[in-house]
């Protein structure tokens with residue numbers, strides 16, 4: 001029980017958050033469905049750092065500096081994302097999580113990603129194929 005009361009940031013730890021974000025960016029860049037959207041961004045250090053800050057603070061983690069600002073809706077608004085791409089993104093993210101984490105932590109992090117996917121959809125940013 002104590003385990004589930006610990007914030008996700010403590011259960012996962014910053015080094016593993018970084019490893020997941022980097023590995024996922026690599027996999028996205030190699031993925032035929034997702035790569036076209038990421039051509040300009042994948043591997044870019046500033047983007048990776050923003051994504052790491054996003055997840056770490058969303059998990060309850062603190063930084064010894066202000067987190068880089070995240071413009072989640074704005075960044076995705078111009079991309080014309082599709083349902084197919086979103087489903088692929090989530091599946092690839094879950095595979096990546098399973099390769100780095102125990103099941104409980106992988107499930108909890110995946111739930112955060114699915115909640116954001118729902119927000120993107122509810123904001124009208126995910127289009128039919």
Ligand code: HEM
Nearest residue numbers: 037041047050051054070071072075081085086089116117
């Ligand atoms: C179809 C699915 C998705 C695609 C193709 C996609 C692609 C992208 C691209 C191209 C950027 C902009 C990078 C840049 O301008 O440097 C971005 C930013 C970002 N994405 Fe996604 N994304 C998807 C879904 C998601 C989901 C479900 C999440 C869940 C949290 C997410 C998290 C982020 C974050 C945290 C950023 C950084 C925002 C910022 O720089 O302010 N993305 N994404």
